[in-house]
Amino acid sequence: MPDRTVEPSTGAEHEKAFTNYDIQACLFDTQRVRYLRDAIFATVEPGHVVVDAGSGTGLLGLFAAQAGAARVYCLETNPDFIPVIRENARRNGLDDRIVAVHGDATCHPLPEPVDVVISEVISAGFFYEPQLQITNHLRTFLKPGGTMIPQAMQNHLQLISAQEDLYGLKLNFDTRFTELEGDRPLTDSVPYLGARFAERTEPVVSVNVRLTAEETGSANAVKIAYRIDFADGISGEKPTDFLLNPQIIFLGEPVDVVRGDEFEVSLDYLAGSNPIEAKIAINRVLG
Structure with a gap:
């Protein structure tokens, strides 16, 4: 019976990063944004500490701040978007609560426990992007009773x-x-x-x-x-x-x-x- 001849990779796939094009595509996918925005506003409470992993433009982190988060760590591996996150926060009057962090979300340590982890770098079968590696790492920073977005x-x-x-x-x-x-x-x-x-x-x-x-x-x-x-x-x-x-x-x-x-x-x-x-x-x- 058929058998693919290429063995699964054992390389450091987490080093791959969304390109600027991918990040823009996520930003303007209105149904995707609606799902995540609704989940954030249903989950984040005033005073929460949140991490937005794979933050891109910082959009989901901005939603978390609007929902009342006291502090949001926008963790992004693409250095081009760190100034974008900071400027988007400033222009929306949320720069006092948004912390842009350049780092690999599969291993970057957080400075404090968090109430909510936001991470959506998902494709079918968990191919291409390190969603599981990110959530496996960041879940260790969740406070008791903390929540992941998405959940499952x-x-x-x-x-x-x-x-x-x-x-x-x-x-x-x-x-x-x-x-x-x-x-x-x-x-x-x-x-x-x-x-x-x-x-x-x-x-x-x-x-x-x-x-x-x-x-x-x-x-x-x-x-x-x-x-x-x-x-x-x-x-x-x-x-x-x-x-x-x-x-x-x-x-x-x-x-x-x-x-x-x-x-x-x-x-x-x-x-x-x-x-x-x-x-x-x-x-x-x-x-």
Whole structure:
């Protein structure tokens, strides 16, 4: 059965940083911002101490200050945005409560315990960005009864027949987060990787998932979709411009799927790595 030949990376993926383009894309994704703003105003109370990890422009930290936080540490690894955070705070009259910090949120120590950790550098399957490494580190600074925003995430896996042809070319090697008209699900979609961010989640992912074929066809990719619980009563699973988009990973070889067949899919990778590096194996379950 197909098996990706590239082993999961063991490098320091947390050194990757959002580019200026990515940060701008987050800023102007209005539905993403609405989810997070609503969660912040439902969670942050007057006098709270907050850390906004992967702060970018400082937007979420500014919301926390507006919600009444006494102090907000805006932790950002891209040095270009430290003066942006400071100036945005000054122009909004919040510079007395916003502390811009240049540092790696996967390991940077906080000067005091916090009531709320805000960290959303999330993509399907926890690929690309070090969300788990960040929350595993910063949760250790939470006061008893403290809260994470978002609170949790659940990933789902299925086998699909993914469109390969685009612009007159065959593009079926690199992964993509855009669904195309020719994509067709072939199996059920099953939960495979969940995380509650106030609890430690192992960033080395090694899971086995049992899938049942609902249609007959040739499976040439796995699709990972996900749901985020931002705060109590605030959840999302429908893709926005930047957030909640699925990850479609092409297989080394297609698998023939007949309705009613069962398959065991194993995935091995490091959270924060490129999905093209994931080791994926598919085995038909013999009845």
